[in-house]
Amino acid sequence: MLKSDRVDEFVTLYLKYAGRVYGFVRSLVPHKPDADDVFQEVGRTLWEKFDQYESGTNFLFWAFSVSRFAIYQYRRTRSRLPTCLSDAVFELIAAELLNYSSEDDARLHALAACLQELPVRDRDIIDARYRQGATTKSTAASVGRSVDAIYRSLRRIHKTLLTCVQRRMAAERAT
Numbered sequence: 001m002l003k004s005d006r007v008d009e010f011v012t013l014y015l016k017y018a019g020r021v022y023g024f025v026r027s028l029v030p031h032k033p034d035a036d037d038v039f040q041e042v043g044r045t046l047w048e049k050f051d052q053y054e055s056g057t058n059f060l061f062w063a064f065s066v067s068r069f070a071i072y073q074y075r076r077t078r079s080r081l082p083t084c085l086s087d088a089v090f091e092l093i094a095a096e097l098l099n100y101s102s103e104d105d106a107r108l109h110a111l112a113a114c115l116q117e118l119p120v121r122d123r124d125i126i127d128a129r130y131r132q133g134a135t136t137k138s139t140a141a142s143v144g145r146s147v148d149a150i151y152r153s154l155r156r157i158h159k160t161l162l163t164c165v166q167r168r169m170a171a172e173r174a175t
Contacts, residue, residue, distance in 0.1 A: 010050045013059040014043070021063045028071050038074050042067045060105070106172060107165060114164035122157050129154060 022039050029035035045066050053062055115123060129139040129150070140150045 006050065009055060010047065014046065017060045017063055018043070020060060021067055024064055025067050025071065029074060034074065034078075038067075038070050041073075042070045045070060107169065110165045110168035110172070111161065113168065114161050117164065118157065118160070122153070122160075125150065125153050126157060 021042060022035075025039045025042060026032070026035045029038050042063070046063055049066070053059065115126065118126070125139065125143060128134060128142045129136065136150050136154070137147055140147045143150070145153075
């Protein structure tokens with residue numbers, strides 16, 4: 001049985017990354033009900049083997065590795081049925097997804113830094129627009145500007161963020 005602080009650590013990490021783990025599984029398991037079953041098995045395995053996880057290391061990579069083995073098991077149990085991917089193609093896709101995921105993390109970190117560099121007024125517009133359930137119209141009302149002005153501001157802010165993220169990613173690749 002895990003100690004209480006390890007249980008908290010597992011719950012925190014699992015909740016943070018469950019959506020991405022499900023996306024990984026779903027991208028490699030063609031039928032949604034099967035992907036749901038595999039994902040449930042992955043969650044159970046992550047919990048059972050969490051004592052083997054080394055705190056401070058890349059939980060997402062570990063979860064993807066566990067997922068890959070669960071998907072292999074799923075593919076073996078379905079071996080009597082025709083599959084749309086050979087094992088070699090499956091392995092290439094899985095490896096590419098792992099690479100994409102680490103690049104995605106780098107992009108998210110760059111975006112977070114770029115958001116902090118925005119002027120407060122621009123950050124307020126982004127916060128208001130991307131709040132759960134918000135629309136451009138509700139954003140305009142909350143910041144006291146016209147809908148057209150919000151669209152223009154969002155276009156400018158998005159361009160600024162894209163340039164900033166691309167610059168940061170290029171700098172990271174250069175190091």
